[in-house]
Amino acid sequence: MSACGYENGLISIDEAIQYILSTPKTLATESILVKNSLSRYLSEAVYSPVNLPSFDQSAVDGYALCSQQTDSKEQVFQLIGEVRAGEESHLALSEGQAIRIFTGGKIPDGTSTVARQEIVKIMDDQNIRIVENLNIGVDIRREGEEVKYGQCLANVGQYMNIGSLAALSMAGVQRVSVYKQAKVAVVVTGDEVAQSQNSLSNAQVFDANGPLLKNWLKQYGIDAHVIHVEDQASAVTALFEGLKSEYDVIITTGGVSVGDYDFVRPCSFDVGFQQVFWKVKQKPGKPLYFAKYEKQQKNCYLLGLPGNPAAVYVCMQVYGKLLLDALQNKREQKSGFKAKITHDLKADHRERFLRMVATFNQSTLEVSALAKQQSHMLSNLMLTDCLVRIPAAKQINAGELVDGLFI
CATH class of the missing domain: 3.40.980.10 (MoaB/Mog-like domain)
Structure with a gap:
């Protein structure tokens, strides 16, 4: 030795x-409820059982309009009803008519566009007036514009974080196959x-x-x-x-x-x-x-x-x-980052993982080693947000790029 x-x-x-x-x-592998899949890896791909949105819906609180006129400013519409989000309505629009609609509400048949409420003047209980010009089809979320039925939502190996869990839930996915x-x-x-x-x-x-x-x-x-x-x-x-x-x-x-x-x-x-x-x-x-x-x-x-x-x-x-x-069949290293070190480091015979703090200085990512790096000491973990890998037998000078891993 x-x-x-x-x-x-x-x-x-x-x-x-x-x-x-x-x-x-x-x-x-095992099949579990999506709501219980946090921090797991998918063992089978997931395909959408629906279109998203699953129907044409309003993107704003406003009014569904039926008009083929290119100049809608000052046009008056007859108000014939209301559609709330989650409400199944059988109302249909004819030329010159409008229906009060709320964000997420199902677009009535005959709708050419939606006017957000900020550009609508209420004249009386039965009539409204548009105070700005509108393009055809604005503020309508079209069926399937985000996701099509049968589209792959997540591949094998997908890590189920809060975002992916929410995305699958929104598509109506109830269960997923994951590695135990x-x-x-x-x-x-x-x-x-x-x-x-x-x-x-x-x-x-x-x-x-x-x-x-x-x-x-x-x-x-x-x-x-x-x-x-x-x-x-x-x-x-x-x-x-x-x-x-x-x-x-x-x-x-x-x-x-x-x-x-x-x-x-x-x-x-x-x-x-x-x-x-x-x-x-x-x-x-x-x-x-x-x-x-x-x-x-x-x-x-x-x-x-x-x-x-x-x-x-x-x-x-x-x-x-x-x-x-x-x-869980995820066999790849976590990607790290490169940053400039703010100070010199003496060489050591072994590669080192040093506890450091990362900051941005005028859009440049910089790292600085914390004191008390001995292996029996933990107090600097109050500040540590990354580990930086320092090569063996190499003097590191301030300003050099080093490899780090956020923790």
Whole structure:
């Protein structure tokens, strides 16, 4: 073993990413209600069951008019009724007639155009006058102008965010086929981690990793089971034996390095896991461990994170998201950004993920590193909005472009 960063057996960040993307087998699919599909990926394309709009409708509050005259200014129309949004009306217009209509109301037969109420003068209960010229067909939303019946609304792999969920709901889609969400267990190792404030001793620390991972996964749509385990090989082995057949993913914190009480890796071997990789040439998070258990149609993947909470946070942003996405057949890296760095950075033997803050300076995106970057420190996450990847063994000068990932 040589100087830090040159240890034999370390793989690159890009190699680790490719292993994470290519190793997991895609989860099965299921049909669920659209309203419950947030944070899921579609396993089948979705086609519109209707036209959108599904009928000609008014784009404004105003009056539906019937007139073939090109000069509508000062023209008087006989008012014969009213159509509200959601109301089925059988009124029809003849030349010179008008119907009061509201936004979203169904356009009556015979309508040539709609006059918004701001350009209409009410003369009496039965007559209105137009005070501006109107083109034929204005302020009418035509049937199918946004979406045609049978049109593809969403392809396989579409991520269901709030916008896509709303778009499918508007088209009347009731159910979608999605990849199943991973069932995840979080295992916090370490006798030094107190499980509660009442149990904290003078030689222990508060648990940041459990709440961090529980809520990180919650944002992803996963209700993870968090378990604390003592630093005993028998306890870790027994826990893995029980979890591997029940969960799709086990995420551990601590216990993946080379210490006397680092049992995650050897205990995973004892219960049938196969190592995909161990140790990445990066900072923080060098002892990152990834393993798979694939037996008799049951697959489980173990992502062993270091114990220091900043390394946990960074590795979840870079690798955890990729693993969960790959299980839902999304096997591509999240696109990042390029920005100018505002200060110099000294070279380091390993590639680094630095917590930074991004700002715009006269339309130029700039990033600045925050203080307290050590892997046991989290206080700068109050300000962090991006991770910036700094190449190994390279001095970075102020003004250079660097690669970042918004978080």
